[in-house]
Amino acid sequence: MMAREVFLMRLPFCLLLLIPLAAGAQTPASILEKSDRSRGGASSGISWKISLKAGESQASEYDVKVKGVNVLAKCTAPARQKGETFLFNDRNLWIHKPGLKKPVSLSPRQRLSGQAANGDIATTNYARDYEAKVEDEETVGGKPAWKLFLQAKEKNVTYDKIRYWVTKKDFLGVKAEFLTLEGKPFKLANFTYGHTLPGSKVPFVSQMEIRDVSSGETTTITYGAPRAEEIGDSLFNVNNLQR
Amino acid sequence: MRALFFIAAFLIAPQAWALETTTSLLFQSEGRLISDSKANPGNRVARLPARLVQVEGRVDANYSLPWLEIVARPRVEAGLYWVNGVSENSAAGFFQEAYLRAPVTEDFSITAGRLQFGWGPAESVSPSNWMVPEIQWQPSPYYEQLGVYRVQANLSAGQDFSLILINEFQPLPDRLDSRSEVVPESFRKRALAKAEWSWDSGNYILGFTGGRERLQPGELWRGGAYGSITISDAWQIYGDGVARETANTWKSFSVLGVRYTAEGGAEFRLEGIHRGEGLTRDQRANQALLFSRANDSTLAALLAAQFERLQGREYAYAAFRWANPPFLPGNFQTPILFLRALHSLSDHSTSFLGGVEVGFLGYFSTTLYGAVATGPTGGELKNLYDGMFGVAGKVTF
Numbered sequence: 001m002m003a004r005e006v007f008l009m010r011l012p013f014c015l016l017l018l019i020p021l022a023a024g025a026q027t028p029a030s031i032l033e034k035s036d037r038s039r040g041g042a043s044s045g046i047s048w049k050i051s052l053k054a055g056e057s058q059a060s061e062y063d064v065k066v067k068g069v070n071v072l073a074k075c076t077a078p079a080r081q082k083g084e085t086f087l088f089n090d091r092n093l094w095i096h097k098p099g100l101k102k103p104v105s106l107s108p109r110q111r112l113s114g115q116a117a118n119g120d121i122a123t124t125n126y127a128r129d130y131e132a133k134v135e136d137e138e139t140v141g142g143k144p145a146w147k148l149f150l151q152a153k154e155k156n157v158t159y160d161k162i163r164y165w166v167t168k169k170d171f172l173g174v175k176a177e178f179l180t181l182e183g184k185p186f187k188l189a190n191f192t193y194g195h196t197l198p199g200s201k202v203p204f205v206s207q208m209e210i211r212d213v214s215s216g217e218t219t220t221i222t223y224g225a226p227r228a229e230e231i232g233d234s235l236f237n238v239n240n241l242q243r
Numbered sequence: 244m245r246a247l248f249f250i251a252a253f254l255i256a257p258q259a260w261a262l263e264t265t266t267s268l269l270f271q272s273e274g275r276l277i278s279d280s281k282a283n284p285g286n287r288v289a290r291l292p293a294r295l296v297q298v299e300g301r302v303d304a305n306y307s308l309p310w311l312e313i314v315a316r317p318r319v320e321a322g323l324y325w326v327n328g329v330s331e332n333s334a335a336g337f338f339q340e341a342y343l344r345a346p347v348t349e350d351f352s353i354t355a356g357r358l359q360f361g362w363g364p365a366e367s368v369s370p371s372n373w374m375v376p377e378i379q380w381q382p383s384p385y386y387e388q389l390g391v392y393r394v395q396a397n398l399s400a401g402q403d404f405s406l407i408l409i410n411e412f413q414p415l416p417d418r419l420d421s422r423s424e425v426v427p428e429s430f431r432k433r434a435l436a437k438a439e440w441s442w443d444s445g446n447y448i449l450g451f452t453g454g455r456e457r458l459q460p461g462e463l464w465r466g467g468a469y470g471s472i473t474i475s476d477a478w479q480i481y482g483d484g485v486a487r488e489t490a491n492t493w494k495s496f497s498v499l500g501v502r503y504t505a506e507g508g509a510e511f512r513l514e515g516i517h518r519g520e521g522l523t524r525d526q527r528a529n530q531a532l533l534f535s536r537a538n539d540s541t542l543a544a545l546l547a548a549q550f551e552r553l554q555g556r557e558y559a560y561a562a563f564r565w566a567n568p569p570f571l572p573g574n575f576q577t578p579i580l581f582l583r584a585l586h587s588l589s590d591h592s593t594s595f596l597g598g599v600e601v602g603f604l605g606y607f608s609t610t611l612y613g614a615v616a617t618g619p620t621g622g623e624l625k626n627l628y629d630g631m632f633g634v635a636g637k638v639t640f
Contacts (some may be wrong), residue, residue, distance in 0.1 A: 058605030069444070070402060078605030080640040081577070083303065089402060090444030092473065098265075098303050099316060099339060099433050101375060102361025105445075107504035108476040110566065147632075148558050232349040234399035239407065239439060242360060 002128075018237040028132035031146055034171035035164075036127050038193060039205045040066050046198065049224035055217050062086075065229065069125060070236035085241055091129075091154075094243040103241045126173075129153060130162065140174050143167045172203060185215050199227035262306045266640045269299040269385055275634035280621045291627060292331075294322035301339075314358075315606050318387075320505050321444070340390040350399045357390040359407070362437070362450065364471040365482035367514050367560040367585065369553040370496040371452045371467030374433055375412065376551035377496075380585065382596040382612040385635055403582075407437045409454075432457040435465075446473040450484070464488045477504050494519035500560075508567065514560040521556035523590050535558075555589035555623050585624060592622025609636045 031070030040046065045067045053059040061077040071088040075081045083098040093110065096103040126132075130150035138147050150162040161179035166172065178187040187210050208221040234240055273295050306313040324331045331471040342356025356547045368378050374391050391411055398406045411433040435454035441447065452467040467485030474480065484497030500514035563582040573624030582597040593634040598612030613632040616625040 069244075079265060080602050080606050080608055080637075084640070089441075092445040094445075099357050099359075100361075100465070101379070101388050103365065104368070105364065105471075106478075107479065107502065107510065108473075109506060110508045110510070111505040176404075233401035234350045236402040237405055238401045238441075238445070239405035240397065240399060242358075 002117060018028045028134050028146075029127060031134075031148065031166050031171060032130065032132050032150070032164075033127040034123055035166045035173040037044065038198065038203050039191075040226070044068070045229050046226045047231070048226040049225075051222040053222075054219040065231055065235065065243055067233070067236070068232045069128070070233075072235055087236060087238060087241055089236060089238070093236050094241065103238055124151060126162070126164070132164075137165070137168075138165065140165045140167070143169065143174070146176060170203060187211065189212065195223065195225045198226060244486075254363050260306065260308050264305070264406040265303045267301040267303075268638045269635060270637075271295075271297045271299070271383065271385070271635040273297075273383075273631060275631040276629040277429070277619075278616070278625055278627055278629050280626050281622065284476040287327075289627065290326050294327050295322055296326040297322035307315050310345060310441075312339060312346070313592045314356075316340040322610065337389070339387050342390075352397045354395045354397070357392050358395070360393075360395060360407075361386060362439070363469050363483045364448070364479075365514055366512055366562055367499050367500075367558075368481050368483070368496075368498050368516055369469075371437075371450065371457070371469045371499060371509045372435075373454075373465060373467075373485060373487075374409065375434060377553050378551060378585075380551075381596065382598060382610070382614045382631065383633060383635055384579070384581075384598065384600050384610050385637055391414070392497070401440050405439050406438075407439075409433075409435045409437070447471075468536045477639070478502070489520060496520070498560075507565075507569065509563065512560070512562040514562075516553070516558040516560060518556055518558075519555055523556065541630060553623075557587060557588035560584070561568050561586075587618070587623050588624040589636050590619060591616030592624040592626075593615065594621070594624040606639050607636065608639075609634070 029143050040048075044058045047063065047065045047066075049061065050073075051059045052065055053063045053151055058078045060075060060081060061211045062073040062075055064074075069088075069090040071086075073086040075084040075086075087094040087096070088102070091108050093108070094103045095106060095107040108204075130152055132145050132148045132150050135149045136147040139143055140194035145165045145167045148164045148166060152163055159178045160181055161183060162179040163179065164183070165175040172191070174191050176189040176191075178184040178189070180186050186236045189208055189210045191205055191209075192207040195204035196202060197204050204223070204226050206223050209224070209229055210219045210221070211217070212219075244594075253489045265527075275291065275293050275295075276292055277283070277286045277291050279285060283291075283606070286293075297320055297395055300316060300520075302317050304315045306389070307336060317336070318339050319334075319336045321334045322332065324333065324457060334436075338357055340356075342354055342358040344352055344354040346352045361372060361375055361573075363372055370377075371580060374393070375388065379386070379388055393409050393411045395410075395425060396408045433454065433456040435452055437452045439448065439450035442573040447470075449470040450468065453465065455464045462578045464487055465487045467483070467502050469481070469483035471481035472481055479502040480500070481502070482497065482499045484495060486493045486495050497520050498514050498516045500512055503511045561584045563580075565580045567578060578599065578601040580599050582585075582595070584593060585591040594612045594614060594616045596612070598610055602608040611634055613630070615630045616622075616628055616629065
């Protein structure tokens, strides 16, 4: 093989290696960390309401409280599920229903249940959960963005692999592909940022639209405006789910 | 009367408060194939209904102030029963739970009233919690266990430690009931302390319980422990046990189990139960003869209470549960498929429960369920029913 052909074949890989340098001082990890802020990750105590609507069905609504890696989400609608409470202790998940004798522990694998996974109700902490590398640079919705490939650091996260587009200007995760173990997309997501974090100008997510690749069904999660709140750690103690 | 007026005035005085209520209406129809066993020949002892139709109204109300939470879950039910070819009817009113909770600080609260409070990693039994029935072997997912009258103090230190002190107090009558299959258990004063630690965000949990219960003629001590280890996203192992002092000897009651969760969310459990104070096979045979010779409502009630209390020594329990299985049509909301089997290693009787629950339109859910018992005639889990089938619906506003 001619030396020139070998050089041309290797050129794209060499350019890919240069992408992190092109990101300036930003490393893939720091890009993720900054994008997490706008999706509730690593917060020191905020609350918001979310509404989750799958297809034509009635929306489920939750009051969500977040502190660090812990999330408490209480269902307020529909009537059939009112009062159900999800507790995320980092990656572990508990559910409690009014009148039941005890909270039920769900396996991390059950975070994936439902059109929108239980894990999607919770906050995002991609910087902690995933190793990231910059695959490419693309334009999404007219905005230049890094195309990141995220690989789970541990097995018990909601998704094993994610392809994630983060805008260069304001570090917003605007698009994601959730991948199967074989690397094929099984859910696609788009994000909208219509809120700001309390006391700052940092944009905060207002909508996440998830489309199931195989069924084509779409689930929309609408986020209310976040509120800063003093939240004690005891709120996330499973023994306090029922009194 | 004046005191009540002042309390009411204080509760409605202007301050931050919230009232949440949910109302449900249930309908249930069930057919049962009753065993013709030595313990219940011709269904003359237990007089169990072969068919029943029930309606039940449930209200869940929660009134909260910054310093007090009031929870009330009143229930009213009416039913038609067919016992040995004769129809009977019933009506009952009761509170499944009714309690006051005072959050003294963020980490400390006191609760008093009738409430449920459960723990333990196993699905079949929770030996370290002796304030709840030993087992809840009911096929309907809408079945509710009644709370216990107690005063309870919860102390937490962050998300990883909690200390709970519980003292049961003299109960009010369980139900205003015109007919009941189960006679309320005679009162036993019980107290319990529970400490629980968790590490690695709940991947490791360890708890200890200790306390005593006052029975005639003396007081009995109990000490228990439970724990779980989440090995991976698929596997969890767990155990729960208690040692109980009875007539100056100690008997144990324990369960060991493993949980496996498949990629699609289907969950499998296998549990082994040992009950040191249970009856051996020969003792059970003698007990069945005693039952058959009696025609006493208390004995009948004890027999019928089998769904809440085990009698033998060793059991194996298997369960399968799948929420949102992908093969059900998309307009079914939050469907749950479940199968459970309890096998007595003492007499080789087995009871299988199974069902499916689906929701529609955000306010309606329905369930089909059934049970089959197999094994030798007179086996513990075949003593009452050879099978049953039911359909239930629930509308929630």
